[in-house]
Amino acid sequence: MAEPYLVIDNIKKEFPRRTEAPLRVIDGLDVGVEKGALLSILGPSGCGKSTLLNIINGLDDVTSGRIVINGHEVSVKSRSKLKIGVVFQDSRLLPWRTVKDNVRLPLDELGIDRAEADRRVTYYLNLVGLGDFGDYFPLRLSGGMQQRVSLARGLAIEPDLLLADEPFSALDEITARKLRQEFISIWRATGRTVIFVTHNIREAVFLSTRMLVITPRPARTHLDLDIDVPYPRTPEDDRLFEIEKRVTRDFIAMEEASV
Numbered sequence: 001m002a003e004p005y006l007v008i009d010n011i012k013k014e015f016p017r018r019t020e021a022p023l024r025v026i027d028g029l030d031v032g033v034e035k036g037a038l039l040s041i042l043g044p045s046g047c048g049k050s051t052l053l054n055i056i057n058g059l060d061d062v063t064s065g066r067i068v069i070n071g072h073e074v075s076v077k078s079r080s081k082l083k084i085g086v087v088f089q090d091s092r093l094l095p096w097r098t099v100k101d102n103v104r105l106p107l108d109e110l111g112i113d114r115a116e117a118d119r120r121v122t123y124y125l126n127l128v129g130l131g132d133f134g135d136y137f138p139l140r141l142s143g144g145m146q147q148r149v150s151l152a153r154g155l156a157i158e159p160d161l162l163l164a165d166e167p168f169s170a171l172d173e174i175t176a177r178k179l180r181q182e183f184i185s186i187w188r189a190t191g192r193t194v195i196f197v198t199h200n201i202r203e204a205v206f207l208s209t210r211m212l213v214i215t216p217r218p219a220r221t222h223l224d225l226d227i228d229v230p231y232p233r234t235p236e237d238d239r240l241f242e243i244e245k246r247v248t249r250d251f252i253a254m255e256e257a258s259v
């Protein structure tokens, strides 16, 4: 059988500490992700989710194991071979650049020519509903709009993989709901492979085709669940509620067992 698009092959990650034994953050994570999936990774705070995304993004190396994306092994050294888009909890926009220029910046870094960069800036700002806000400065936009810009910036490089690190968790619930719906539409329109990290069970169930529940630090797979509810989904769907209830019970039991 062909290798999955993203392979997380038995990775371990430790951070050295000065006086104590190294801090083990990931302890044998093994996952294959198919192209086009929207995989959510759910885990308690501090369990190693952002560390995992940094490793997938080639910003940090594993202690052992490997990450392979589309046949390329990822490491800090081989980072430039792959295009990986990232959206964080805070938008990380440059306040002194306009919205357009923020989206354009990574395109310039990739050496994309001017006409194509113009096309993509326009296309992706329209896709996130901000076609009319290109000349605004980020601080004049609401938090939700800033996250949309950040998403447009992540998509504009037309990434092999899009990593989302709790992108909606700093937003109010009404805005987050809206953005989750939009995120699904955009994912369906672009067909990108997405890894979406969250500590919000409802969000993970609502968004994803598959969810991975990971244990408190060190991170291991606790549960690997396909979510076979067709899109478009509504948050009030009973099938999603049932899955959410099941995962919540299981999550609480896991946390109680770990203290």
Ligand SMILES: Nc1ncnc2c1ncn2[C@@H]1O[C@H](COP(=O)(O)OP(=O)(O)O)[C@@H](O)[C@H]1O
Residues within 6 Å of the ligand: 015, 023, 025, 043, 044, 045, 046, 047, 048, 049, 050, 051, 052, 217
């Ligand atoms: N660069 C680092 N050096 C040392 N420890 C780190 C580093 N990055 C993260 N950690 C530790 O690893 C653990 C997991 O962090 P993180 O991946 O940010 O968790 P999460 O994103 O799941 O909340 C935490 O205990 C954190 O303090």
Ligand SMILES: [Mg+2]
Residues within 6 Å of the ligand: 049, 050, 051, 165
């Ligand atoms: Mg984190």
